[in-house]
Amino acid sequence: MANGAKRRLSLLDASFLYGESAVSPTHVGSIFIIEGELEFHQVLNHMRQRLHITPRFRQRLAFPPFNLGHATVEDDPDFKLENHVLRHQLPAGITQADAINEILRVHFGRVMDRSRPLWDVTLFEGLPGRSLFVWAMHHAVVDGVAAFEMLNRLMDFTAHPRPAEEEAVEPWKPNPFPSAQESLIGALRDLAVGSIDSAMRNAREFMRDPSIVIEQSQHAIAASRLMREMAQAPVATPWNAGIAVGERRLAHLKMPLAEYRAIRAAFGGTINDIVLTVLGEGASRYLRHHGWPTEGFLRFGCPVNVRRPGEEIVLENRVSSMMPTTSATPMDVVERLAALAQETKRLKESGAAYTMERISSMGEAIPPAILGAASAVGSFAMESIAVALRAFDWKPTPGGFGMPPSGISFVATNVPGPQAPWYFAGHRVLDMIGLLPLAGNLGYGVAIGSYDQHIVFSMIADARMMPDVEQMKVFVEEAFAELRERVPADLRHSPVARTTAKAAA
Numbered sequence: 450m451a452n453g454a455k456r457r458l459s460l461l462d463a464s465f466l467y468g469e470s471a472v473s474p475t476h477v478g479s480i481f482i483i484e485g486e487l488e489f490h491q492v493l494n495h496m497r498q499r500l501h502i503t504p505r506f507r508q509r510l511a512f513p514p515f516n517l518g519h520a521t522v523e524d525d526p527d528f529k530l531e532n533h534v535l536r537h538q539l540p541a542g543i544t545q546a547d548a549i550n551e552i553l554r555v556h557f558g559r560v561m562d563r564s565r566p567l568w569d570v571t572l573f574e575g576l577p578g579r580s581l582f583v584w585a586m587h588h589a590v591v592d593g594v595a596a597f598e599m600l601n602r603l604m605d606f607t608a609h610p611r612p613a614e615e616e617a618v619e620p621w622k623p624n625p626f627p628s629a630q631e632s633l634i635g636a637l638r639d640l641a642v643g644s645i646d647s648a649m650r651n652a653r654e655f656m657r658d659p660s661i662v663i664e665q666s667q668h669a670i671a672a673s674r675l676m677r678e679m680a681q682a683p684v685a686t687p688w689n690a691g692i693a694v695g696e697r698r699l700a701h702l703k704m705p706l707a708e709y710r711a712i713r714a715a716f717g718g719t720i721n722d723i724v725l726t727v728l729g730e731g732a733s734r735y736l737r738h739h740g741w742p743t744e745g746f747l748r749f750g751c752p753v754n755v756r757r758p759g760e761e762i763v764l765e766n767r768v769s770s771m772m773p774t775t776s777a778t779p780m781d782v783v784e785r786l787a788a789l790a791q792e793t794k795r796l797k798e799s800g801a802a803y804t805m806e807r808i809s810s811m812g813e814a815i816p817p818a819i820l821g822a823a824s825a826v827g828s829f830a831m832e833s834i835a836v837a838l839r840a841f842d843w844k845p846t847p848g849g850f851g852m853p854p855s856g857i858s859f860v861a862t863n864v865p866g867p868q869a870p871w872y873f874a875g876h877r878v879l880d881m882i883g884l885l886p887l888a889g890n891l892g893y894g895v896a897i898g899s900y901d902q903h904i905v906f907s908m909i910a911d912a913r914m915m916p917d918v919e920q921m922k923v924f925v926e927e928a929f930a931e932l933r934e935r936v937p938a939d940l941r942h943s944p945v946a947r948t949t950a951k952a953a954a
Contacts, residue, residue, distance in 0.1 A: 463519040465588035470828035472694040478884040483580035484877040495874040502602040516821035518636030524623035539575035604871035682854040684745030684777040688893035690851030694835035695913040700922035702906040715936045718790035726786040729775040731925030750857035860894040883907040
């Protein structure tokens with residue numbers, strides 16, 4: 450579907466609305482640390498000049514009556530930029546670390562207003578010599594790939610970009626926002642047409658190639674095998690023992706991409722295999738440090754981009770999941786890397802991500818009205834649990850009362866970014882820190898990105914289940930240092946590594 454066109458949310462898109470509550474918001478975002486001090490009018494003007502780059506900035510959701518269909522994305526005739534470019538004054542003399550804690554409080558302490566386009570930019574003012582602003586957008590309308598696509602259009606790659614070519618930008622003329630009756634008729638039409646289209650498509654595929662039945666059977670076998678694997682629970686952890694309903698904490702880790710390439714040259718695997726290795730070893734050491742059992746395995750939840758050719762710039766959620774496992778027992782980091790590389794290779798060859806996509810698509814048959822009702826019950830339950838946990842000052846302890854292990858131990862989402870620096874309103878972006886939502890009993894997650902020749906880890910934790918996320922960062926740094934030290938000197942100082950390191954300087 451054309452980028453920015455009117456469309457109905459998919460089940461995956463809508464799930465981020467149905468799964469949201471006041472204590473578990475599902476918008477994503479990034480903190481940008483900017484060189485120099487931006488003024489608010491600069492941010493406002495920069496955003497005003499870029500509104501035409503994608504219709505998504507001026508589109509909001511329309512919800513059909515009785516929730517008979519998922520919401521549609523529509524032009525917002527009442528759009529005002531001032532509702533989406535915001536400012537927040539930081540206390541005088543604040544440090545950057547305390548400023549980031551304030552950002553976490555503000556970012557995760559609200560649910561985005563669904564009566565407006567689901568994005569905003571907030572300038573946090575008052576940090577001497579630096580500027581901090583946060584880009585936030587609801588997960589219902591973008592995934593990580595789509596968010597980076599929008600940011601690439603929003604940012605510049607030079608402090609002094611050339612003036613735009615002489616072409617008039619047509620004044621924005623929004624389409625009329627649908628009335629409740631029009632939304633209802635549209636939802637009923639899409640329900641009927643969708644059912645007929647699905648039946649006719651299946652019939653055409655069978656008439657063209659009867660062996661499609663065998664293929665579908667093979668898909669069913671693969672799905673059954675994957676579900677059996679998922680039924681095996683990973684080891685219990687403190688960050689899975691409760692519900693993520695508390696304050697958020699963040700640990701930020703930045704490492705040269707050149708060193709990852711040297712490790713890959715020495716031991717094989719992919720950059721992502723190395724990322725999972727240091728995260729897995731760090732988590733294992735964290736469990737041992739806190740006296741939690743380590744006999745068993747950890748399972749990562751790794752979102753995978755499943756866009757087909759021609760869909761590269763589609764601004765919606767087009768992701769599935771790959772769920773590799775690794776030992777929960779601390780071990781030699783090179784051995785862990787070899788085992789993880791073999792595990793991810795097995796999952797890729799089995800088509801696990803596309804199998805998971807097919808399993809998820811089965812939920813399309815569930816009526817949105819039922820999903821909406823379940824969402825309301827779930828939101829009430831989450832908020833009630835939050836009140837109870839705070840009242841009893843509950844904290845996870847080994848062998849104590851807690852939630853049973855979930856299917857995955859934590860999310861590790863890796864989205865490549867630009868390897869040249871970005872500029873915003875003429876100011877260089879020094880650093881970019883991802884903000885990953887937490888929900889359910891997933892009280893820890895890691896957003897991994899690459900920017901300006903560095904790998905950047907943004908480790909987000911629920912403060913009640915993991916109050917010392919900085920300790921997790923220490924163990925991850927240790928694991929990475931051990932890998933790096935095992936790289937032979939000739940590879941560590943190879944021409945590729947030197948070139949990359951020089952570019953990062």
